Amino acid sequence: MARLNCRWTKIMEDNLGLRVYVLGAGCSYDEQNGYPLAKGFLSELETYAAKIHGRMDCQGIEKSVQQTVGLLKYYKCRQYQASTIDQLINLILKNQCDERLGVMGPPESQRNAALRSGAVRNAKISTAACFLDKEEQVLDRLVPKYQTSIRNIFNDGNISTPCSARLQNSNARVFTFNYDRLFELAFFGAGILDEYANHSAPYELLNSGLNVDNTALLQILEDRFCFVKLHGSIGIRCKDENMSGSSICRDGNIAKWTPPKVTDEMFFGSCVPGLLRDEPLVVFPYEKDFILKNQTNGPPPRFYIKKVWASAKKAFQNARDIFIIGYSFSDEADSDYLIELLREAKVCRQIELQNISHQECDRIRELLWNKLGFENKITTNVKPFG
Numbered sequence: 001m002a003r004l005n006c007r008w009t010k011i012m013e014d015n016l017g018l019r020v021y022v023l024g025a026g027c028s029y030d031e032q033n034g035y036p037l038a039k040g041f042l043s044e045l046e047t048y049a050a051k052i053h054g055r056m057d058c059q060g061i062e063k064s065v066q067q068t069v070g071l072l073k074y075y076k077c078r079q080y081q082a083s084t085i086d087q088l089i090n091l092i093l094k095n096q097c098d099e100r101l102g103v104m105g106p107p108e109s110q111r112n113a114a115l116r117s118g119a120v121r122n123a124k125i126s127t128a129a130c131f132l133d134k135e136e137q138v139l140d141r142l143v144p145k146y147q148t149s150i151r152n153i154f155n156d157g158n159i160s161t162p163c164s165a166r167l168q169n170s171n172a173r174v175f176t177f178n179y180d181r182l183f184e185l186a187f188f189g190a191g192i193l194d195e196y197a198n199h200s201a202p203y204e205l206l207n208s209g210l211n212v213d214n215t216a217l218l219q220i221l222e223d224r225f226c227f228v229k230l231h232g233s234i235g236i237r238c239k240d241e242n243m244s245g246s247s248i249c250r251d252g253n254i255a256k257w258t259p260p261k262v263t264d265e266m267f268f269g270s271c272v273p274g275l276l277r278d279e280p281l282v283v284f285p286y287e288k289d290f291i292l293k294n295q296t297n298g299p300p301p302r303f304y305i306k307k308v309w310a311s312a313k314k315a316f317q318n319a320r321d322i323f324i325i326g327y328s329f330s331d332e333a334d335s336d337y338l339i340e341l342l343r344e345a346k347v348c349r350q351i352e353l354q355n356i357s358h359q360e361c362d363r364i365r366e367l368l369w370n371k372l373g374f375e376n377k378i379t380t381n382v383k384p385f386g
Contacts, residue, residue, distance in 0.1 A: 017320025017347055021153065022338065023176040023183070026326025026355065027385045033141035035131060035180055038084040038331070042072050048130045057263040061129045064122035064267075071119065074100055085123055086331060090286035092119050120287065120299075121279045125267045128234045128280035131180055132266075135234075136259045139185065145386025146186030149325075167205065170225040173315040177327065177334065179234050179282055183227060184254045202255040209311070210236060215303035216245025220311040228308050231288065232281035235260065237267075238300045239278035246300040249278060285333040292337070309337070316344040325354040326385050329364050339371050354381040 028035045036044040049065045052058040068085065071092075075082040080096045082088040091097045093116070101119055103112045153172045176183060188202060204211035207226040209218040210233065220226050235254070238246040251266060252258065260266075267280070283291070283301045291302045292309060316322070322345060329335040342351065351368070355361045361380035369375040 017171070017349075018315055018318045019153075019172045020315055020319040020322045020345075021172065021174045022322070022324045022327055023174065023178060024325065024327025025178060026328065027146070027149075027176075028138075028142060028178050028180050028182055029326070030138065030141055034138050035134065035178075038086055041085055041127075042069065042076075042083075045069050045072075045126055045130060048126075048133060051133075057265070060264040060268040061125060061262070064125040065129070067119065068123045068126040071097060071100060085127065086285045086333070089120055089123060089284040090333070092116050093286060093290055117299075120284075123284070124280040124282045127179065127282055129262050129267070131234045132260045132262045135181065138180075138182070142182050143186045143189065145384075146182050147189065148386045150183070150187055163205075167207070167225040171320075172225055173319075174225075174227045175230055175312050175315070176227070177230050179229075179231060181233060181235055181254055185257055187227070188255045188257070200253070200255075202253065203250075209304070209308060210248065210250070212248060214241065214245040214247050215307070218245075218304060218307050220308065222311075222314055226311070226315075228311055230308055230312065231285070232283045232301055232304065234280065234282065236281040237278040238281045238304065240300045245303050247278070248281070248304075285331055288337075289333045312341055313344055316341045316348075317346065319345045319348050322348055322351045323354060324351065324364075326356075327364075328355075328360070329367055339368070342368070342372055348377060351378045352381055353378065354383060354385070356382070356384055358382050 025037055029037050045065055046069055049062060049069060052062050072088055075091060080091050082091050101115045103115050154166060201211050207221050207224060208228055209220045212218050220228060235251045237249045241247045279300060281301055283305055287299060288305055291299060291305045353361050353364050361382055365378050365380060368378055
């Protein structure tokens with residue numbers, strides 16, 4: 001009987017369509033104890049560089065941060081302006097940082113390509129190291145907010161139902177633009193898991209596609225709950241192995257979290273042999289733009305990015321209700337892709353914008369009205385995340 005009830009619940013939810021949640025940077029931002037927004041990341045990197053200065057086990061990380069900070073400062077006031085790390089990556093990929101990087105000669109030369117990819121890799125190492133270093137600090141402040149959000153997503157009146165059944169039968173799909181691991185860490189401490197609290201393959205349980213060892217095997221199941229990271233994640237590295245996929249290496253088990261030890265070993269250690277160096281599975285918006293437009297086949301995360309964005313497209317096509325939380329639509333490279341996903345939502349009955357002020361909600365609503373043309377479907381919810 002229980003099995004029949006679960007099957008009936010799933011059929012009913014499938015008929016009603018999906019609830020799609022989009023989490024933006026505002027969900028993890030906290031001025032005192034959270035992650036910075038893009039516009040404040042330069043000062044955050046400078047603080048981090050000062051913190052690790054002189055540490056023998058962070059010399060490689062410090063060099064990566066110094067290069068990234070130096071480029072950001074230099075191009076902040078130049079003809080090709082870059083006030084955020086995302087914009088800096090755009091300049092690098094468009095060969096507009098060549099002079100500063102010491103690139104000489106034809107832009108297609110192997111040496112020049114290595115200098116550019118090295119600068120992008122350094123920016124990823126800087127971002128991942130800085131975020132991981134802050135992780136323990138932000139947990140107490142922000143994990144409770146994520147736990148509240150998770151409980152709202154699973155507020156189906158079946159709190160005692162075992163985790164496996166709830167995930168299999170849920171019509172919720174969660175997509176995030178954030179690199180941090182706060183959702184995962186909150187999930188494994190939010191009373192959602194029951195007997196799976198120490199699950200050995202947490203990303204498989206979350207249906208994130210990050211449980212595989214090679215992106216060629218990456219699969220996000222369409223008929224159950226998923227939590228998908230559209231720009232990758234800190235704490236995970238990837239490296240090209242063949243033409244069809246990249247290997248994935250996870251630093252620790254998020255279901256059994258311990259404070260990460262952020263040292264050179266994480267990014268420059270023995271698991272980085274020869275020329276096939278791994279790099280953080282962090283994908284900046286303009287890098288993603290290049291990948292999805294097939295303008296480059298270089299970055300190891302290209303296989304991951306193409307698969308997770310294809311998964312997002314399918315979810316939006318079947319979305320009944322879409323909730324966009326803490327996302328500002330301020331980055332053109334990002335917001336254009338999210339707007340394209342929203343265009344796919346042909347059966348959607350409402351889009352709810354949740355943000356911190358009436359002014360911000362109204363600005364985003366007007367932008368979406370102009371871009372999408374279905375104003376009656378857009379509602380606002382003025383409240384902080386959590």
